[in-house]
Amino acid sequence: MTLNFIVNNRPVTLETEPDRRLLDILREDLHLTGTKEGCAEGECGACTVLLDGEAVHSCLTTAIQLEGREVTTIEGLAEMGSLDIIQTCFVEELAIQCGYCTPGMIMSAEALLRKNPDPSEDEIRLALSGNICRCSGYVQIVRAVKRAAKERREAQCRA
Numbered sequence: 612m613t614l615n616f617i618v619n620n621r622p623v624t625l626e627t628e629p630d631r632r633l634l635d636i637l638r639e640d641l642h643l644t645g646t647k648e649g650c651a652e653g654e655c656g657a658c659t660v661l662l663d664g665e666a667v668h669s670c671l672t673t674a675i676q677l678e679g680r681e682v683t684t685i686e687g688l689a690e691m692g693s694l695d696i697i698q699t700c701f702v703e704e705l706a707i708q709c710g711y712c713t714p715g716m717i718m719s720a721e722a723l724l725r726k727n728p729d730p731s732e733d734e735i736r737l738a739l740s741g742n743i744c745r746c747s748g749y750v751q752i753v754r755a756v757k758r759a760a761k762e763r764r765e766a767q768c769r770a
Contacts, residue, residue, distance in 0.1 A: 616677040618643070619687030629675040634658050636677075637669060637684060645685035645714045649743070656742030659715035660684050666722035666741075685714035688721060696766070697721055697759040704755035708746030716742045720756045728764055732757065 614625045618641060625640060637643045637660070646669055649657030653668040660669045661683040662676075688695040694702070697717050707713050716739060723730055723738035730738070735756045736749070744752065 612674070614674055614677050616679060617681040619682070619684060625674075627674050629673065631674040632670055633660070633662075633667075633672040633674070633677065633682065634669040636674060637682075643684050643686050647711055647714060649711070649715075654743070655712070656715040656719065656739075657712050659718040659742065661718055661722055664722065664725055666719045666738075668741075683718070683721075685717060688717070696762050697724070697756070700755040700759040700762065701752070704751050704758060706747055706751040706755040708744075712742055712744045712746075716744065716752055720759065723756070724760055724763060728767075729760060730756070 612627065612629050614627060616623055618637070623641065625636065627636060627640070634646060634648055637646050646660055647657040648670060649655035651670050653671040656668065658669040659666050661667070662672060663680050688698060697720050701707055701713060701717060719739050719742050723735065727734060732753060735753050739749070739752065739756070
């Protein structure tokens with residue numbers, strides 16, 4: 612089947628099987644390797660991307676679901692070679708250890724902050740609950756998301 616969709620603000624036309632995983636399309640066809648495969652069952656969140664602004668597990672999302680839709684990956688957050696606010700906060704708050712879960716965590720945080728620019732700690736923890744980190748623990752991750760939310764709000768006030 613021929614698919615037409617958008618990835619990181621760029622149109623994509625791709626010939627593929629309808630049951631092919633979005634994760635494989637991103638990594639193998641589009642060479643966007645920031646999205647990681649962890650469990651391949653939708654349990655760990657390492658493969659989280661945004662589909663029309665909603666956090667989804669790309670290992671469970673099939674090609675047939677993509678027609679006319681917009682996908683944002685971790686690579687799509689950075690602009691002109693600079694990390695975005697969430698990415699920067701993860702680095703500065705030491706919310707990264709091995710880094711394997713980081714892209715999925717950041718994409719889940721991005722989905723949350725698009726919906727709710729001032730989330731409570733409980734809301735942050737709930738939004739990240741589908742993502743597993745075995746290295747850093749969640750204190751630094753929650754702190755990074757809180758800081759990113761604050762910095763985004765402050766940047767919007769200055770604009």
